[in-house]
Amino acid sequence: MTLVIGVDFGTLSGRAVVVRVSDGAELGSAVHAYTHGVVDRHLPGRTDQLLPPDWALQVPQDYLDVLRHAVPEALRAAGADPADVIGLATDFTACTVLPTLEDGTPLCELETFKDRPHAYIKLWKHHAAQPQADRITEVAAKRGEGWLRRYGGLISSEWEFAKALQVLEEDPEVWAATRYWVEAADWIVWRMTGTYLRNACTAGYKGQFVDGSYPSESYLAELNPAFADFPATRLDAPIGQLGQSAGTLTAEAAEWMGLPTGVVVAVGNVDAHVSAPAAQAVAPGQLVAIMGTSTCHVMSSDVLREVPGMCGVVEGGIVPGLWGYEAGQSGVGDIFGWFVENSTLGHEELSERAARQPVGAHGLIALDWHSGNRSPLVDHELSGVIVGQTLATQPEDQYRALIEATAYGTRLIIETFRESGVEVNELIVTGGLQKNPLVMQIYADVTRMPISLLDSDQGPALGSALHAAVAAGAYPDIRAAAAAMGRVVHGAWTPISSNSDRYDALYAEYRTLVDYFGRHGNDVMRRLRKIRREALR
């Protein structure tokens, strides 16, 4: 019996799962919470210095602690012999990025820099580099930089260049001491193997690495002369392809986890993207929606197209040999949570009552923009709307309308792909919301597509295990691993045609309101934000 281990690094904790190579059976798992969680108030031990708004940092030792604790515990839970483990792979949130020395030592671990916020890991949801991101997009658009189209025309404040430029401009000493600007996804692999490779997925989606090169020096110099050499001096590491071996465990790393030193470690990867092969979604047109507080959509395709508002398209970004597309909805489960928090009824009661209604009976239509819109509008100044309330409107009516709004949002993304010439043939759901029957039926009805489910509670960790098996040579490629180890229940939910008919009419109303409020029919939402900022000044 040969085994592999997948380790999924999330926002607040890491999870390890021990998986049988022959059939993907999950034999045991363990979770370890980060001691420092999300550092968004003050640096560790420095309660006297508050961080500015929109900052979100992490502490690198927390990641190593996951290896030290979760991996041995998962092995024990599986009753596994460590000698049977042939490979290990990891996936990470992204873009989560840190400055290091030549040997990978994080700057925040140096005595000199331990009180400097910019020396820490910037978590994906660090949003304080918005001014830098705005300039990055603006200057690129002005110069007609071709790579901008690969990102739907907009570069996010969450990504590598914006976060790096913020360090350069706000703490030049930290910047000067930075040898590498490293994705946490790659740093953890570097720590385990002693080898630093930049994985193709984050380099492409988050690092503006397009067709083999980074943005030009002349472009970067226009952002800031001192930024011109950023790729040459701080991103200069070889690219590793997904599912490749990055090396084997060092003696030190092997000891942390109680594993033999021969264990192969795969190139780093991203949580959403590894979920696709775990759900056997390795063919063109299989859209995987990772649905939780927000939703991330990943899909491979054999064609390269410009899709308005996508997060990015990267060659081999999900599986080798295909274009990997990413899109997203910035608020989904958190919108439902927000509503319930302010409601007199709980989730269960609301769901039960909402499920009893015929489609359209509540007379409402909502826009799911409470957290802005990522795809296809890429606009975080947008906000929520609900239309049609009467004195007879009940909480469950509004709750259902919000769920439907997120389903319309997914349908809009699917239609945007199709209208751009990228086929979407199947909808596969994973993440916490796959367990909500009301949500799943509404999504099937609204999209008129059967919904398949990734049949695992730990999709990303399972996806990493598949990559470990490929890296260790147990399967020739990720497709073969997906076929043997992936798990999907096809058609778990099927559309009810009479519901879909009525949803077609409601979705037409949604699109009209999307154009009006989101595409400059009426910029009231942006003006309300402006008035709000002035009022709070």
Next chain:
Amino acid sequence: MTLVIGVDFGTLSGRAVVVRVSDGAELGSAVHAYTHGVVDRHLPGRTDQLLPPDWALQVPQDYLDVLRHAVPEALRAAGADPADVIGLATDFTACTVLPTLEDGTPLCELETFKDRPHAYIKLWKHHAAQPQADRITEVAAKRGEGWLRRYGGLISSEWEFAKALQVLEEDPEVWAATRYWVEAADWIVWRMTGTYLRNACTAGYKGQFVDGSYPSESYLAELNPAFADFPATRLDAPIGQLGQSAGTLTAEAAEWMGLPTGVVVAVGNVDAHVSAPAAQAVAPGQLVAIMGTSTCHVMSSDVLREVPGMCGVVEGGIVPGLWGYEAGQSGVGDIFGWFVENSTLGHEELSERAARQPVGAHGLIALDWHSGNRSPLVDHELSGVIVGQTLATQPEDQYRALIEATAYGTRLIIETFRESGVEVNELIVTGGLQKNPLVMQIYADVTRMPISLLDSDQGPALGSALHAAVAAGAYPDIRAAAAAMGRVVHGAWTPISSNSDRYDALYAEYRTLVDYFGRHGNDVMRRLRKIRREALR
């Protein structure tokens, strides 16, 4: 010391107040609830026969019981000698209307008709005559009937003609037995004096009596040939002017109330309209807003103009010699109540938190159409909207946005008057909401007008008392009575200029959304209602 009595007949109860003629002091009052309240489920004693939806009836004896109980109690509470009472006046909800015999006996009191719903009083909020109202408007518009303009272009299902036509078409036997089609406002005066006069106020606003005549026979015949003689055969009573004497108490009526038979009774009147002189609003441009679950606006003017969406303009409809305008908002306090009912916080907590916010800080804008829009759009297929919600939006934010929306609604009515050439110089508030400081300050800020308050908890009953004093000859006219007996606190609330500046920006957004959702920019609300009706079929 001479005294008068005002009796206000509301939807659920009647209230009597004893008032000193010299200065309007309210010496004592009493309330008596209607035994049958609103009859909207089944006729008294006929639980086996449910009434159809949208029906709302009342029972005439309930009104007489108010005279029997509330008037003597008010006299006792005032410690008054009935011999000091020189006059009595009443005001009523409208259009509240019933079929009677030649002598005023309600048909529902006859053994033959006591089980026939159409024999009962149709309360103002009986909305089952909508098909008749639609035809009344349509045919008038098609024929270019001039009187239609006096009603902002639309005849309501609440009014005399629609309700009468419903009886004719649904219960011809009741119709055949109907000698008079009587406003309850006039029936109660008839019962007290033995004299039947149609008061100028309801005849004008609710009875389509324009410039001395009713709609023509040829028009009415086009609605239904049997309806052609309606005015000639069922509305044929002399018109009484407001503040005139209708006669003196009959022996029977005097006995009910414990009053002398010499007491003068004034011509009937309407609750909203009598409030104007109680607040000394007898000059052109003084807009009185009676603010409760909904808001009614009444204002006199020396000019006759077509004001889009007003409920009506009637010569002497509020005070003699001026054009009386009426407008309204169909949902105000009931929208706040609806929100609180579904909120985790109560009215007080919400108000306190909302009051602490700078204007515009919540980032929201709402439309106050949860109960449709009466003025200026006259469209009950409209519904509520709220724009700008984020995951940080709190219940008090939405609560405040709803209050503001109703204030924008009032400002829109004021601007519609002004844009039509009718001056509005002062805003006077009465009704339950005048006690809500948050609401009052927001209304002052949004309208940029100081707010005056009618300084009484029983504005309509006080207003009736003024009319009683005029009818009894204690004052030469209602203006003189208003000056001596009316009570207003001028400038109780004044606009805060920095708030008003920010509200100007928000109100501009409101108007844009009014045009979009209410004036056929996007008829989504009407379509949502249609989808809803189909879903519930």
